[in-house]
Amino acid sequence: MHLTQRQRTIDVAAVGQLLLHLPALFASVVIVAALSHVLLPVWWPGVLLWLGSGAMAFHRPTERAVARHLLHLRHPTAPERARVKRVWREVTARAGIEGRAYELWIEDSDHLNAVAAAGHIVGVTRFSLESLSNGQLAAILAHELGHHIRGHAWSSLLGQWYALPGRLAWATVRRLLRFLAVSVTGRGRMRCWTVVLFLVVxxxxxxxALSYWYVVLALALAPYLLAAVARRAELRADHHAVTTGFGAPLAEVLDIMQAAERESGHVTASALSGCGETAVVETGTPARGRSQGILGKLLSSHPDYHTRLHHIAPYLDER
Incomplete structure (x- = not known):
């Protein structure tokens, strides 16, 4: 087995994810600094500690906790481990990657799915192990490996982690406004104070919003731009699977899922999809299709099957 000199890279999609999270990072820094100023004598140590916490994305115990408690994955049984490791060795050998650097997990699910999370987590569903051939299983694992070595998984996790304080603050403000709005319409002694507080908030x-309109505008546009970058990341992961020799079985998986979608008459879970809300790059999150209109398409992080097959077709023809 020949190991490549660079085991990990960062491509345009990963860089785009990080850049598009900068407005949320700015808002989060302001919030963390304000909280640190209230709770601590000096505000900047709290901000530095929070910024340094992003390194936990590559901390193995933290990764295992994410896999177990957030992604609901488990360690494989002996037969599952034997099969998935055998396929994984072939996938990593063709790519020149040290496969032992990654941890393989299983999800008890009846859907065709796989996931790349944090720095070293690769998960696959029990249904995929039971229903796919070795070549097809290798194709979806090669797709997930492509997310890891191109930097999509860790950049997505870091971006969402650093955006978390801003998201929590905005969710708190919305709930407060909703509570005050309901209280204003009620009756009672505190109604006047409730109206005043509602107007103040x-x-x-x-x-x-007016003072930092550029941040607000960036935050409003970020979901659409992030979805576009996520779709590009999926195509790049497909490209990695094709260039390592798993293009034909990948096309088979996409054909299977496309046929299932046509039979059901609506958009189903995609076979090899994109970045989810759980800070992972996964296969099997619901794609947004025509039934959700133009906005649904713009917010979809998963290219449709026709687009993906179209992009890998030239490489299959060359081979």
Missing amino acids: CSAVVVA
């Missing part, structure tokens, strides 16, 4: 939100 609304004024603060408007002032912040």
Whole structure:
């Protein structure tokens, strides 16, 4: 087995994910600094500790906790481990990657799915192990390996982690406004104070939005741009699977899922899809199709099957 000199790279899609999370990172830094200023004598150590916490994405115990508790994965049984390791060795050998650097997990699911998470987690569903041939299983694992070595998995996790304080703050403000709006329409002694508090909170939100309109605009556009980058990342992961010799079985998997979609008459879970809301790059999250309109397509992180087959067709023809 020949190991490549560079086991990991970072491509345009991974860089794009990080850049598009910068507005959320800016908002999160302001929030963390404000909390640190209230709780600590000096605010900057809290910000530095929070920024340094992103390194936990490559901390093995933390990764295992994410796999077990957030992704609901488990360690494979002896027969499952024997099969998936045999296929994984072939996948990593063709790519020149040290396969022992990654941990293989199983999801108890009846859907065709696989996942790349954090720095070293690769998961596959029990249904995939039971229903796919070795070549098809190797194709979806090669797709997930492509997400890892191109930097899609860790960049997605870091981006969502650093955006978390801003998201939590905005969710808190929305719930507060909703609670105050309901209270304003009610009756009672505290109604006047509730109206005043509601107006104060609304004024603060408007002032912040006008003062930092460029951040607000970037945050509003970010979901659409991130979805576009995620679709590009999926095509790049497909390209990795094809160039390592698994193009034909990958096309078979996509054909199977496309046929299942046509039979059901609606959009089903995709066979090899994109970045989810759980800070992972996975296969099998629901794709958004025509039934959800133009906005659904723009927010979809998963290219449709026809697009993906179209992109890998030239490489299959060359081979």
